[in-house]
Amino acid sequence: MEDQFIIHGPEPTTFLEGKTLGNVFYNALLKQQHLPVAMVNVHSKETISYEEILTYSSQLAQSLYNWGLSTNDVIAICSENSERYCIPVLSGFYTGIAVTLLNNNYTERELSNITELAEPTIIFCSLNTLNKILFLKNKYDFIKKIIVLNDNSEVLNVDSLKNFIDNNCDKDFNAKLFQPTPLNSDEQTALIMCSSGTTGVPKAVELTHTNVRIRLIHSQDTNFTPIFPFSASVLQLMPMYHALGLSMTLSYILSGYRIVIMEKFEPHLFLDSIQTYKIIYTILVPPLFIFLTKNPIVLNYDLSSLKYIGSGGAPLKKELCEATIAKFESITIMQGYGLTECTSAVIISQLTKSKLGSIGNVGPLVTAKVINPETGKTLGPNEIGELCFKGATVMKGYVKNSKATEEIIDKDGWLHSGDVGYFDEDRDFFIVDRLKDLIKYKGFQVSPSELEQVLLEHSSIQDVGIVSVADEIAGELPAACVVVRPEKQITENEVKDFVTDKVSYPKYLRGGVYFVNSIPKNNTGKIDRKELKKMFEALRS
Ligand code: M24
Secondary structure (H helix, E strand, C coil), X not given: CHHHHXXXXXXXXXXXXXXXXXXXXXXXHHHCCCCCCCEEECCCXXXXXXXXXXXXXHHHHHHHHHHCCCCCCEEEEECCCCCCCHHHHHHHHHHCCEEEECCCCXXXXXXXXXXXXXXXXXXXECXXXXXXXXXXXXXXXXXXXXXXXXXXXXXXXXXXXXXXXXXXXXXXXXXXXCCCCCCCCCCCEEEEEEECCCCCCCEEEEEEHHHHHHHHHHHCCCCCCCCCCCCCEEEECCCCCXXXXXXXXXXXXXXXXXXXXXXXXXXXXXXXXXXXXXXXXXXXXXXXXXXXXXXXXXXXXXXXXXXXEEECCCCCCHHHHHHHHHHCCCCEEEEEEECHHHCCEEEECCCCCCCCCCCEEECCCEEEEEECCCCCCECCCCCCEEEEEEECCCCCEECCCHHHHHHHECCCCCEEEEEEEEECCXXXXXXXXECCCCEEECCEEECHHHXXXXXXXXXXXXXXXXXXXXXXXXXXXXXXXXXXXXXXXXXXXXXXXXXXXCCCHHHCCCCCEEECCCCCECCCCCECHHHHHHHHHHHHC
């Protein structure tokens, strides 16, 4: 009876040529090698063609093998968005070497957490991240080599991508005759991504070739994605270390678009890039919709080329959708909802029937249900509960953390998202709340328990609980409730500075610091987050 409320996504409109990701991309790049420009970096103005991507990625794949890596080894990338970011990613796909994506804004402390889990042998970095990666290499024996992606000359005795290829690739190598390694796509790890999951502690999400392939199938599906001709211009601003940014970039490569890359948001450059490159499609986080609708500088630019904007990573309010459509009449907004543990978006707006305020419909090859989190009972239309997902986009698991894997994926294969929502009679989904231990600042993950661990290292802090404060622009801000040790003193600024030194900028205590007498705990000694929130609301009012 309950099974009627289990929702299966539709059959995809297109399947892909090639079973492994290596085949899928290698075949696409061969077909697209005549296209003039694959990527433009708006900051450096560097460009790369599809033929160059094909050549460098296959040369690098062979160089990695010749250097001594093989299927099941791990490499990492720690770089801001760049036209070369995807070269090691594609080489990994061709060879079965897993690729770990490290957040380029992470501090050395945060990078250490994920590096210890993934144990990469080689790290590809940029000149901007080189010092942090040198720190990691000194700390961990398993890191044998650093390669700088975005420079052709050797710096600090570290190889550049070009040197590494020159020294390791066969001289008579012909990229057009290269063959990706046959792999078992359902088992083979393609990517290792960082997420705090539902319990807050940093984790390494292991995604298989099949997982990533499903996102690519979604990206070619005419019901869920606008399809443009080769060389249509799309803007890639979301960071490529994140599941959303990487999955969109890979989809764009597969489609043969001209991918206009931004390393970071700069208001004038963002608007100028849309105008200059005649951008037709981009994916943004909700705060940028506020910028587009409210900032007067937007009026100085011709944005008429922009026909589709995708939104994901955090809730986009109905009113903001309406304001965007009122300002840009010919724009279609595509909402999506995804999580790193499900590779990418599992719920996406359908092009023809998108309902404002809804996150969309279950995507192809994905199965969803809404359950009562207390009883596990499957709920029907308009009943609010926890969203659960099953199917080929659900991750293989967390690296070296079977306990957390079992907590999030139940014995029947359902991934419990920790998000609260419902679907209506049209099977359009809506998000209303979050059960899990996660704050989203401008779409970036902030783990309350990770911040609590950091603050507990301060000698004046006896106990601490992190709460989320709603914010119109950022969505949510982390705030700290702090219990000071007897006989000790600490100011709000000292608490903030202590955090700022240790974590990346989305985790700064922008929501404030509040001094309290105690932190509510449940029977097992864990923070009672519901009570903490109540206590915090009372404090603020
Ligand atoms: P991760 N509304 C409310 N909360 C949302 C949300 C939404 N639309 N999307 C994500 N969240 C929150 O950092 C939930 O609490 C992502 O955010 C992520 C990863 C890959 C793809 O992961 C959720 O548990 C996407 C998001 C994505 N979103 O939209 C699209 N892709 C998309 C849109 C248009 O782990 C938590 O964030 C077209 C195509 C698309 F793919 C997960 O946080």
